[in-house]
């Protein structure tokens with residue numbers, strides 16, 4: 307549960323026989339809320355044009371009081387956002403909606419383009435005027451400037467110029483499009499709904515809207531959904547897949563599945579392997595809620611130690627909650643987490659977390675457990691040390707503690723009695739997928755796309 311790595315977006319789209327695409331999209335976005343809590347937006351087809359509505363905060367806040375009858379539509383896309391590229395301003399809320407030679411288009415993007423700044427600079431020098439500070443708008447400009455006569459050709463031309471990670475959903479009055487970059491860094495799945503089709507960042511959103519998982523959008527593939535049905539078009543030859551392993555470790559919801567692997571089960575396997583690699587003489591195992599609970603359960607299972615709920619998370623704090631100033635940081639963590647004294651008092655505690663980025667939150671949690679009477683706190687991290695930044699859609703702009711400290715030094719810094727990280731080999735083994743099919747750039751620097759951010 308290290309909220310210092312931020313996921314930056316979730317996308318959803320629906321193409322229905324009935325005018326129900328907007329409520330379906332809003333439900334889908336609520337299911338994807340963990341991927342971005344800063345702003346939300348949707349766009350929908352209305353006759354030959356595209357309407358949109360966007361707002362700051364959680365989906366529920368952004369669209370409170372919305373008159374759904376005014377947005378009756380058979381086609382819609384939506385987006386939840388945490389900004390990694392561009393600031394937290396209204397103009398940056400997606401979907402972006404633009405109109406030109408190719409007609410009205412709405413676009414929602416999860417991922418980061420590593421050469422967006424260079425392209426933007428070139429386009430501005432040639433007279434383009436940008437409305438937002440997001441890298442996603444570069445795609446809109448490249449589409450508008452393409453000289454090909456149809457959208458499919460324009461997409462090949464525009465996306466052929468960008469480098470990085472993108473899971474895109476796009477909407478025109480005639481079609482819903484879903485596109486994934488040639489490495490498939492960010493997830494994108496297709497589902498069959500009752501009388502329609504949906505696409506989403508994660509399968510948990512399909513479950514929420516009652517859709518059945520059909521398949522993942524393949525790396526380099528575009529899926530086009532219209533009243534005529536579903537069509538697959540390879541836009542680019544797929545490269546060696548580089549799916550972000552952090553989706554399994556932390557970002558995705560435990561009830562989602564990628565490559566047929568349930569996220570909870572993968573995390574649990576990571577916890578089991580962690581117990582085998584780094585056993586501990588202790589009384590109880592507890593996890594940092596919510597993303598570390600599956601790994602903690604796995605650690606308890608393999609170690610034979612009892613699993614206990616030692617920390618409680620306040621579920622009612624949104625990302626836009628007042629940020630504490632530096633002197634109030636301890637209270638900031640205390641607002642989010644509180645130990646159960648009766649569980650940890652006089653106990654030797656194994657504290658399982660999914661990752662450590664800056665180390666400041668871990669330090670506060672260790673202190674919190676000691677203040678609640680824990681005799682010893684042994685930290686076990688269910689992934690390797692994060693030593694590199696990520697320019698593919700994850701915000702690791704905070705200082706990475708593992709860049710300047712060894713694991714032992716990190717343990718001392720956060721005042722843990724002991725610390726251990728899961729090895730890369732076991733992290734991969736827990737997914738059951740080949741190492742070469744995943745990006746592990748933030749652990750070992752092996753990003754599939756290099757850019758100025760790395």
Ligand code: SF4
Nearest residue numbers: 550551696745747748
């Ligand atoms: S560098 Fe890390 S966080 Fe970024 S895409 Fe690769 S595995 Fe995911």
